[in-house]
Amino acid sequence: MSSPDPYRIAIVGRPNVGKSTLLNRLFGSRVSIVEPTAGVTRDRIGVRVELPCYNRTRVVEVIDTGGIGIVDRHDLGPHVEEQVRVATMAADLILFMVDVRDGVTPLDVEVARRLRGLSKPVQLVCNKADTEKFNWEVDAFRRLGIVGEPIAISAQNGDGMVALVERINELLPPVEGEAERFRxxxxxxxxxxxxxxxxxxxxxxxxxxxxxxxxxxxxxxxxxxxxxxxxxxxxxxxxxxxxxxxxxxxxxxxxxxxxxxxxxxxxxxxxxxxxxxxxxxxxxxxxxxxxxxxxxxxxxxxxxxxxxxxxxxxxxxxxxxxxxxxxxxxxxxxxxxxxxxxxxxxxxxxxxxxxxxxxSLRVGTGELNRVLERALQAKNPSSKGHRVQIRYATQVSERPPRILLFVNDKRLVTKDYLRYLENRFREELPFKEIPMHFVLRDKQDAVLEET
CATH class of the missing domain: 3.40.50.300 (P-loop containing nucleotide triphosphate hydrolases)
Known part of the structure; x- marks a missing residue:
């Protein structure tokens, strides 16, 4: 009897973010190569590798794609669409790679916009975070709107690979014969x-x-x-x-x-x-x-x-x-x-x-905004002649509780005021002994998404 086809993982992103380096890292440092195979198109290549999976190993096929956007910026649409479509059509999991040193680029925004509509899991991977300084820059990529916690790695030297492999195992179904209790x-x-x-x-x-x-x-x-x-x-x-x-x-x-x-x-x-x-x-x-x-x-x-x-x-x-x-x-x-x-x-x-x-708890949007309204009434965020408007709050993920705040201009919201909000939320919400993560979103973020 032939063994079932392995789950497929597609690595997607713009040029020079380290996709091939990540493939080589998974390919070489994760025990052994099972079977290299030719890609579906000239700019895609897939290899079968073994990944540690709790108390055993699993075989997956990792597909490296050509860099999205190796054309003039104004001609991106069809090229990006085709690259994402081909890379993700047969994949069970998408690794969306960005370069933490370059920050968020228009190409990253374009790729993220297309990936958000998929009905399969997408993991944001922030590469080239080989120092603590760059680990702190990861939060900037949350504005791309990819669900879940971004993972910081350095594909070049292997930093963060354990966390990435763990996350892959969480997002893929268990291997054959592997009980859920091992997760x-x-x-x-x-x-x-x-x-x-x-x-x-x-x-x-x-x-x-x-x-x-x-x-x-x-x-x-x-x-x-x-x-x-x-x-x-x-x-x-x-x-x-x-x-x-x-x-x-x-x-x-x-x-x-x-x-x-x-x-x-x-x-x-x-x-x-x-x-x-x-x-x-x-x-x-x-x-x-x-x-x-x-x-x-x-x-x-x-x-x-x-x-x-x-x-x-x-x-x-x-x-x-x-x-x-x-x-x-x-x-x-x-x-x-x-x-x-x-x-x-x-x-x-x-x-x-x-x-x-x-x-792991999630608070309803209605309750969250009632707490926000009371906090705003007790202490106005505006200062130094600037009018700050915090219009809306919603919890977008757990572990940690990540709360998205829609504001008129996030540059005007001070760290002191965010600490005040966190303390007020902690008093009234079931997050008494844990940190919360506030993410600000303003009109400028929406404009970037549409470009």
Whole structure:
């Protein structure tokens, strides 16, 4: 009996965004080539590759397309239409690639407009994000209107490939014989300084229920995924080596171990920041906490080794201390635990699950706008002679809750006012302990879409 045809993944985008480099990365670093085949047209090529899929591998066909728009800008219409049509006609999943260094271009807008009408999943992939600076630029591409979280990668050096492969597995149907229960319902990153007790925490969570411990092939610098079966659900706990001061790096391995923590945050649904309750909070931990929140990920602060600190410090004193060290995020929950003894480990994990559930909620547009109206009445956004109008709000996605605000001119909306809105929304909506992500949209965005 012949095996079923593999799922097809088409890589689409304008010229020079790195489509071929991504194909080569998937082709070479993801275990093995199964069968190279000629493309349907001269500017398309497909290869069959193996991708890690939870506790096994899956074969997919990845199709590279010629760059969209290798013609004069005014003649784009038919060319773009044909390229997108041919590339996506037989595909089960579209990877829409853009170049984070170039920012949003008119060609990106044109491709996005055509992809938004498809009835199949589209994943936005922001390439060439090989430094933290460019990782921050990813949010600008949300204006393209592609549903879901964009993924930042560097196809050249492999950064972000684990997150991309995970997302591919989520968007494609399970492989034959693969039960849905192997799809993780929660990805929890345990991060912090070295010797904070992260590995001990992983072991405490795993117990005898531990199923698989594996490092994804070809990604030796990435975090180790521990897959756990709990209450009928599959949980992925991302273990990290921990962060340390750059001045104390001994070799390149230290550099990769450090960046591993930040990459784990971007992959995760929730981050648990473990710190030693017997020691002062360091600048590294403060920076890591800020990174989690700035990337709109739910955060739990885990005061580990509390059995050693108890008697020397009251819980209220630690809460007050943390409020001074981490201003601006008083809504982040704190859990006292001892990973070594197992005390409050389960409670801490349940708290992480609660935050995951909060981030998965969707609020109706009517309720959202009633809260917005009350917030606007209490505090007007206009200032310095500029009239700011926030006309409408709608939640467009979850994990994290992403709220689109339609305004007259997004340049006039200050960060302080967005923080005010977030606090008001947190008071009245079921997002009490998680960050929200506000995206502004004005007339200029609409004009770009129509060009």
């Amino acid at each position: 993780p319902s929660l990805k929890l990153a345990i991060v912090g300084r070295r010797n904070a007790g992260k590995s001990t925490m992983v072991n405490a969570l795993a117990k005898e229920e531990r199923m698989i411990v594996s490092e994804i092939p070809g990604t030796t610098r990435d975090a180790v995924d521990v897959i756990l079966e709990r209450d009928g659900h599959t949980i992925v706990v991302i273990d990290t080596a921990g962060i340390k001061k750059k001045s104390s790096f001994d070799d390149p391995i230290d550099f990769f171990s450090d960046t591993r923590s930040y990459r784990a945050v971007r992959r995760a649904d929730v981050a648990l920041l473990l710190f030693d309750a017997t020691a002062p909070l360091s600048g590294l931990e403060k920076r890591l906490a800020r990174y989690v929140v700035d990337h709109h990920k739910p955060l739990v602060l885990g005061a580990n080794k509390w059995d050693l600190a108890r008697g020397k410090m009251e819980p209220e004193a630690l809460e007050t201390y943390l409020a001074t060290q981490l201003p601006g995020v008083p809504w982040v929950p704190l859990s006292f635990l001892s990973a070594k003894s197992g005390w409050h480990v389960e409670e801490t994990f349940r708290l992480c699950e609660e935050l995951f559930e909060q981030s």
